[in-house]
Amino acid sequence: MPKALETVLEIDLSALTHNFNYLKSKLQPQTKFLAVVKAFAYGSDSVEIAKHLQKLNIDYFAVAYINEGIALRDAGITTPILVLHPQSINFKILIERCLEPSIYSPHVLNEFIKTAEALSQNNYPVHIKFNTGLNRLGFKENDIETIVSTLQKTSVVKVKSIFSHLVASEDANELDFSKLQIERFKTIAKIFEEKSGIKPWLHLCNTSGVINYPEAHFNMVRSGIGLYGFGNSAEEDKNLKPIASLKSVISQIHEIEKGETVGYNRAYTSKGHEKTATIPIGHADGISRIYGNENGYVFINGKKAPIIGNVCMDMIMVNITDINCKEGDEVIIFDATYTASNLAESAHTISYEILTAISQRVKRVFLPE
Known part of the structure; x- marks a missing residue:
């Protein structure tokens, strides 16, 4: 599967078929x-x-x-x-x-x-x-x-x-x-x-x-x-497959020193020499401000990167100090492994909210069966 070069929402139609068949298996034929x-x-x-x-x-x-x-x-x-x-x-x-x-x-x-x-x-x-x-x-x-x-x-x-x-x-x-x-x-x-x-x-x-x-x-x-792809319980989630993966890319990496601030209203202050990555997705795309200030996170090269500072309209900044990555690397906001439920729980909300909030300006890419 090609890596995301922009912010995209991938929809896996084979996962949709799986979920339909699983739920239908719970029913009587009629x-x-x-x-x-x-x-x-x-x-x-x-x-x-x-x-x-x-x-x-x-x-x-x-x-x-x-x-x-x-x-x-x-x-x-x-x-x-x-x-x-x-x-x-x-x-x-x-x-x-x-x-x-x-x-x-x-x-x-x-x-x-x-x-x-x-x-x-x-x-x-x-x-x-x-x-x-x-x-x-x-x-x-x-x-x-x-x-x-x-x-x-x-x-x-x-x-x-x-x-x-x-x-x-x-x-x-x-x-x-x-x-x-x-x-x-x-x-x-x-x-x-x-x-x-x-x-x-x-x-x-x-x-x-x-x-x-x-x-x-x-x-x-x-x-x-x-x-x-969500069964409203951790046990049932194992039987279902999330159909949507929200992905983006690192636009720019910054190195900042202790005491420097990040984002609007200087909401995050560096604790030492740190690296940050800017990602082209924000609250206009469905990533609410509640995920800012280390409440939410993304994954880069398999490692968790907390969202720091306030979520901007079109961008978020994340802490990548301990992550080996470069500009142009793929960023996973949620997928079948790091699910929308996991992200939602980090901000004390539910998967429904983050899924339905994804803006229609985010490009949809459909993966065939």
Whole structure:
């Protein structure tokens, strides 16, 4: 594999295939698989990721917002797409582009029905979201009669699925609450089916739910972070392969003496004769200021180099005093060995945050299978 000569995000499509197959092996053959490709496919590239997964016969995609779904349709993605947080102002184009909305409140339900009626729709697929404890979006159990009553007055929509979201499926300390959510969801599904006379698909599990709660796989599961190589536990991470590697290059090396400072606001002061390397990646590329001042690090020739001083918009400086390296050498911010989780932990955050923060000005390079 050629070494990086500039800042690049390498995407390993064979690792994506591995993760998909591993997670799918946890499911019953009839259980459908929904891939979450919101937020630019967790910072990689939603179009290329979706194209690859479509070749693997993925059953569904999910995005957060309508414009993300439109981008996939424009790229030729024909697989069904669930929009998890649609805004009513965009319902017309949602229908025109054959996207499927999550309906999570009476207001959203009524607004979508109005738009669907205006566009002369019949049995347009919708997905009803219930709140079982996350308290973010979703109907409550006592809303079921209102939902059913509203649906029975129109033929423009049909309920394709009902779903909810686990709060802490990766956390063994929250086992009881996760099981409570599963039971709440089962109760909601039973009441909904009895009152509506229809039997929609059910889905509840995210990546950690797929791994930890096989009894709750129902008709479909949703995976985001797992597809990108993280299982929300160190043990499961061994079974997955991070698909993204963020790499850069040493632009310049400086030698500084004791008492000299580095970067904005003189945030780092040399403790003696030291060497620093400047690397062309900064907070405009997704390396937040929280990684500065020796909270974060990079790897150069297999050795850890702490980030010193404040992270700049386009650059970071690292301490290479004890590293044998030269200008033009490759720098690894994270890869399959020194993972995004490891880097995130150094600054007390999570892999999701650093992955989704990678700016789209960073060049994406796709490694074929």
